[in-house]
Amino acid sequence: MKAVCWHGSQDVRVDTVPDPKILNPHDAIIKVTSTAICGSDLHLYDGYIPTMQSGDILGHEFMGEVVETGPEVTNLKQGDRVVVPFTISCGNCFFCNRDLWSLCDNTNTNAWMAEKFYGHSPAGLFGYSHLLGGYAGGQAEYVRVPFANVGPLKVPDGLSDEQVLFLTDIFPTGYMAAENCDIQPGEVVAVWGCGPVGQFAIRSAMMLGAERVIAIDRIPERLALAEAAGAEIINYEEMDAGVALKEMTGGIGPDCCIDAVGMEAHGTGAMALYDTVKQAVRMETGRAMVLRQAIVACRKGGKVSVPGVYGGFIDKMPMGAFVNKGLTMRSGQTHVHKYLRPLLERIRNGDIDPTFLITHRLPLEEAPHAYKIFRDKEENCIKVVLKPFATTPELAGAAT
Amino acid sequence: MENAMSTQTPASKQAGDLERWASIIGGGAMVLTGLQRRSLKGILTAIAGGGLVYQGTQGKSTLKQVEDAAGLDHAIRVEKTVTINRPAADLYAFWRDLTNLPTFMRHLQSVQVIDDRTSHWVANAPLGQAIEWDAVIVNDEPNHLIAWTSTDDAPIENSGFVRFRPSAGDRGTEVKVVMEYQPPGGMLGTAIAKLFGEEPEQQIGDELHRFKQLMEAGEIATIEGQPKGG
Ligand SMILES: NC(=O)c1ccc[n+]([C@@H]2O[C@H](COP(=O)([O-])OP(=O)(O)OC[C@H]3O[C@@H](n4cnc5c(N)ncnc54)[C@H](O)[C@@H]3O)[C@@H](O)[C@H]2O)c1
Numbered sequence: 181m182k183a184v185c186w187h188g189s190q191d192v193r194v195d196t197v198p199d200p201k202i203l204n205p206h207d208a209i210i211k212v213t214s215t216a217i218c219g220s221d222l223h224l225y226d227g228y229i230p231t232m233q234s235g236d237i238l239g240h241e242f243m244g245e246v247v248e249t250g251p252e253v254t255n256l257k258q259g260d261r262v263v264v265p266f267t268i269s270c271g272n273c274f275f276c277n278r279d280l281w282s283l284c285d286n287t288n289t290n291a292w293m294a295e296k297f298y299g300h301s302p303a304g305l306f307g308y309s310h311l312l313g314g315y316a317g318g319q320a321e322y323v324r325v326p327f328a329n330v331g332p333l334k335v336p337d338g339l340s341d342e343q344v345l346f347l348t349d350i351f352p353t354g355y356m357a358a359e360n361c362d363i364q365p366g367e368v369v370a371v372w373g374c375g376p377v378g379q380f381a382i383r384s385a386m387m388l389g390a391e392r393v394i395a396i397d398r399i400p401e402r403l404a405l406a407e408a409a410g411a412e413i414i415n416y417e418e419m420d421a422g423v424a425l426k427e428m429t430g431g432i433g434p435d436c437c438i439d440a441v442g443m444e445a446h447g448t449g450a451m452a453l454y455d456t457v458k459q460a461v462r463m464e465t466g467r468a469m470v471l472r473q474a475i476v477a478c479r480k481g482g483k484v485s486v487p488g489v490y491g492g493f494i495d496k497m498p499m500g501a502f503v504n505k506g507l508t509m510r511s512g513q514t515h516v517h518k519y520l521r522p523l524l525e526r527i528r529n530g531d532i533d534p535t536f537l538i539t540h541r542l543p544l545e546e547a548p549h550a551y552k553i554f555r556d557k558e559e560n561c562i563k564v565v566l567k568p569f570a571t572t573p574e575l576a577g578a579a580t
Numbered sequence: 581m582e583n584a585m586s587t588q589t590p591a592s593k594q595a596g597d598l599e600r601w602a603s604i605i606g607g608g609a610m611v612l613t614g615l616q617r618r619s620l621k622g623i624l625t626a627i628a629g630g631g632l633v634y635q636g637t638q639g640k641s642t643l644k645q646v647e648d649a650a651g652l653d654h655a656i657r658v659e660k661t662v663t664i665n666r667p668a669a670d671l672y673a674f675w676r677d678l679t680n681l682p683t684f685m686r687h688l689q690s691v692q693v694i695d696d697r698t699s700h701w702v703a704n705a706p707l708g709q710a711i712e713w714d715a716v717i718v719n720d721e722p723n724h725l726i727a728w729t730s731t732d733d734a735p736i737e738n739s740g741f742v743r744f745r746p747s748a749g750d751r752g753t754e755v756k757v758v759m760e761y762q763p764p765g766g767m768l769g770t771a772i773a774k775l776f777g778e779e780p781e782q783q784i785g786d787e788l789h790r791f792k793q794l795m796e797a798g799e800i801a802t803i804e805g806q807p808k809g810g
Pocket residue numbers: 218219220221222223349350353372373374375376377378396397398399402416440441442443444445446447469470486487488489490512513514
């Protein structure tokens with residue numbers, strides 16, 4: 181089959197590899213009909229996540245059709261159309277039982293490695309380094325899905341791939357980011373980053389009752405999309421986002437601050453230069469401009485929510501501001517399983533139509549190009565969906 | 581005998597020590613720290629023997645006990661605990677059928693049960709070799725503890741125990757493994773050191789983790805055999 185493989189920093193290729201096989205009794209094999217590229221993939225693409233190996237198959241946002249099931253798979257059968265959470269969860273451990281699916285104890289094949297880095301191991305993830313299990317990802321024609329009784333959700337008839345694909349990650353991620361703010365009536369939510377995660381965080385904050393949402397980025401088309409959802413916007417290249425937030429909130433600061441950017445934040449000024457240099461020589465693994473700014477901007481007693489991914493260490497954490505302003509911070513890889521059904525319901529009842537995000541529909545072969553334009557924000561790229569089995573007219577048709 | 585007796589501690593002190601060790605093994609603290617320079621083998625056999633602490637069940641003299649302790653400089657001692665979301669009885673039952681062990685202990689080829697106490701172990705050694713030994717269960721407390729030690733003719737002296745203890749809250753069972761082995765000198769010693777890995781702590785941790793996966797999730801997570809680009 182064809183698969184998108186990582187070969188090094190900014191080097192992804194479409195390779196021909198063997199088809200996946202059932203390896204464990206709870207496995208299923210899925211024929212991938214749609215798969216997306218995520219901001220998290222860019223951290224791999226840019227070489228900031230350790231323990232990638234040349235040839236690793238990328239991709240954690242995918243859906244498709246069940247073609248084979250292991251002997252202990254009882255929930256699925258051949259031909260079922262499913263979306264698959266990017267987190268792999270066993271369904272039986274302490275964490276799965278408490279809806280903390282991304283913290284599953286039993287799915288990271290390299291738990292010992294993660295324990296060395298983090299003290300404890302989180303769940304295995306599709307296509308996201310050997311530190312997190314080394315599972316082959318879904319930017320491929322076929323993919324093996326472990327614990328198929330637990331993760332995949334059958335898609336009801338009448339919903340297209342594009343309507344439900346983002347249930348695999350970014351819609352739940354934006355939603356959990358907003359939920360982690362525990363938004364109260366009348367509250368103001370600031371969202372750093374208007375990429376896919378930021379866009380869903382903005383819309384989720386509104387669904388969860390935010391009175392105002394202020395979105396921060398510098399890319400015009402992304403800011404425009406945030407504005408279209410009803411957010412007020414700040415272009416951080418035109419003004420200091422921290423100052424602007426204070427002015428826009430009567431000097432109080434936003435009640436809730438969401439870092440939907442993560443460790444590759446882009447910035448201006450001396451601190452940004454400091455981070456860029458340290459990250460380049462690997463003395464610091466994240467450029468934490470946004471997280472620092474969010475903590476300083478947040479109102480006293482406010483809430484900081486961090487869906488943005490950090491892999492290792494950051495410098496100059498403003499712990500003084502955090503402590504003395506009595507802030508609360510919440511984070512995590514998304515507990516996707518918890519959100520699948522409620523958010524599917526939101527799509528069905530018309531609360532949201534996730535297709536607003538898609539700017540590019542491409543065949544799998546064009547993945548190297550797609551990674552590049554998504555990373556460099558060329559061609560107004562916001563979200564790419566790859567369709568491994570679509571014909572050219574289908575891709576053209578879907579784009580209209 | 582007269583002579584040996586004179587160097588021993590009074591019986592009441594022995595009983596007190598025994599109680600203390602039993603409670604260390606059954607309790608929540610670090611076992612190896614508690615045992616310090618006592619040999620695990622000595623303690624396990626003593627507890628099993630119900631009081632013959634300083635002579636051990638095999639009738640070792642006090643002097644020999646001290647020598648055992650001195651040898652600990654070369655011993656590899658590991659302690660690892662994992663919490664498994666299953667009742668102790670299930671976990672004990674799976675482990676007590678020693679033939680199940682190779683399903684989650686990668687370095688083992690097979691364990692053959694000879695009788696209720698004795699078993700024969702075959703482990704993979706480097707270069708396609710195998711090493712074999714017999715082990716006896718010296719303590720078997722259903723749903724709580726299994727302790728074993730290798731027989732005297734084993735090429736590698738090893739002892740250990742696995743202990744099952746209900747955990748706080750409704751989290752299931754704390755499973756603790758403590759092991760001690762004495763690699764012999766020379767080539768064989770090097771080979772055996774490899775057998776238990778560069779980092780025995782990590783290897784035992786991995787094995788316990790696989791045991792947990794099997795017990796909780798019904799399978800051991802793997803990526804062996806999945807596709808990869810060239
Ligand atoms: N927690 C999870 O489970 C989870 C899941 C998916 C993605 N993520 C993470 O969320 C983050 C965003 O993902 P995405 O797909 O939206 O990525 P993306 O790269 O498309 O979006 C990031 C956006 O942040 C903007 N940005 C950069 N620096 C900024 C700054 N200083 N201030 C304001 N905006 C800035 C960029 O212009 C870009 O629009 C990534 O770190 C990704 O790894 C986390």
